[in-house]
Amino acid sequence: MISALSFRLTKRFGTRTVLDEFALEVHGGEFVTFLGPSGCGKSTALNLLAGLIPATSGEIRLDGSPIDHLPPERRGFGMVFQNYALFPHLTVFDNVAFGLALRARPRAEIAQRVRRMLQLVRLTEFEARYPSQLSGGQQQRVAIARALAVEPRLLLLDEPLSNLDAKLRLEMRSELKRLHADLRLTSIYVTHDQSEALSLSDRVVVLRDGRVMQVGTPAEIHDRPRTRFVADFMGYRNFFPVTVDRIEPGGLVVARGKDVTLTGRPVTPLAPGSAAVAAVRPEDVELTAELAGPNVVRGTVRLTEYLGREHDVEVALDSGTMVMARVERPVEVGSAVGLRLPSERVVVLPAGDGA
Ligand SMILES: Nc1ncnc2c1ncn2[C@@H]1O[C@H](COP(=O)(O)OP(=O)(O)OP(=O)(O)O)[C@@H](O)[C@H]1O
Ligand SMILES: [Mg+2]
CATH class of the missing domain: 3.40.50.300 (P-loop containing nucleotide triphosphate hydrolases)
Structure with a gap:
């Protein structure tokens, strides 16, 4: 060998x-x-x-x-x-x-x-x-x-x-x-x-x-x-342009976008004030009864697709941003839902690194 x-x-x-x-x-x-x-x-x-x-x-x-x-x-x-x-x-x-x-x-x-x-x-x-x-x-x-x-x-x-x-x-x-x-x-x-x-x-x-x-x-x-680019290839479908607000003691980043304030894991050191992109996979987005709060967005279900075991759901936020989620229970088109983007599943990437 x-x-x-x-x-x-x-x-x-x-x-x-x-x-x-x-x-x-x-x-x-x-x-x-x-x-x-x-x-x-x-x-x-x-x-x-x-x-x-x-x-x-x-x-x-x-x-x-x-x-x-x-x-x-x-x-x-x-x-x-x-x-x-x-x-x-x-x-x-x-x-x-x-x-x-x-x-x-x-x-x-x-x-x-x-x-x-x-x-x-x-x-x-x-x-x-x-x-x-x-x-x-x-x-x-x-x-x-x-x-x-x-x-x-x-x-x-x-x-x-x-x-x-x-x-x-x-x-x-x-x-x-x-x-x-x-x-x-x-x-x-x-x-x-x-x-x-x-x-x-x-x-x-x-x-x-x-x-x-x-x-x-x-x-x-x-x-x-x-x-x-790599995130896209790995199935991350939701990308929120954000500005880094502060770094938490555990290393998590708090970042503000037009739709939401998100806590997430930085993949490289990010300075407060810098432009970033918060990325989340549809599989990691969870339905929640809450309609506001940390890492929660709310919107209206626009489209659902039945996959056999799960449902792909497209949710329009008030700003018009679309969020894709893959969830286990059916939701109705037109209904208002809250979505949680779990902080350990939110990846914060530097902006402008290509793609
Ligand atoms: N003999 C050749 N002459 C000129 N250009 C070439 C030649 N062979 C490959 N290329 C170009 O080089 C680039 C890379 O080609 P390559 O076949 O390595 O891609 P690939 O990643 O294997 O793509 P795919 O997933 O479609 O197979 C392409 O833009 C292709 O057009
Ligand atoms: Mg090839």
Whole structure:
């Protein structure tokens, strides 16, 4: 197993900078996810690491040694692409055996290893089928088995679940989680789906326009986004422009906006008088019988959407500001409600940090 992969990469296509000094150290056995919107450079970063395209400048080191000069096949990495990229004219068995056959391993060893991989992804009975005879999820599992078969030092996965329907995605997500728990293979995973990133990763790297916005554990990124961009990506839907009023002894910030005075957790030190944004997730907003008080706003229900177990509710405050809440009991459109924004769930971000 590798003990570290570190890189610092810049990539330009023409005059356009797609990755700008993207630097990271990935530890052996770690599962790291690159998370960001379409076009932020996630696939480009994976392709650079795999050696499929050259960097404009920078360096990749594996256990301390530069590997930039190595062609893809000599890096010893496994790659799973978004579109599976299986060989249509080869059976499942031969697809998985492909990399091993290239390395001219003995037949018996290949057969043993392929069967072990098919067992791992639970496709043992499918070895004689062709890709066209498999479901999307099964094809994706073949692609994963193929990448694992060569015992890669590093596994690179580019949105491997994005072509699957919602149910299969969840199943395959658990499958990937199980595989990583079993094999502890150092893995870099690319996605624009925050729930995938949170559920699979040891660490998440949030990218925007080829730059790192934040690196942290799923809990850090989720509970302490440092910018509005990251908060937005993590499902914060309510953003109140506020001015910092004072800092409480426990470190909480009291901030005043046009709709409400909120107490919340600052993600960076904020001076009284500074402009900030208070962010809250709909899931953290609570219905309350109170119509005024600390961290309480009142308004009129404009829209409700039944989700099966919960209801998404849009509430218009008197000022016109809309607040989104996800609540467990139904409320009627047109009714007046009080909403509590619990202070431990209100994140106070510096204003004007982008997005
Ligand atoms: N070969 C290329 N020539 C020119 N521009 C490119 C090339 N490959 C990628 N780009 C541009 O680089 C940017 C980053 O692309 P990349 O494929 O890395 O994004 P991504 O984050 O993987 O997006 P998605 O989530 O849509 O897959 C995009 O603006 C893309 O248009
Ligand atoms: Mg991509």
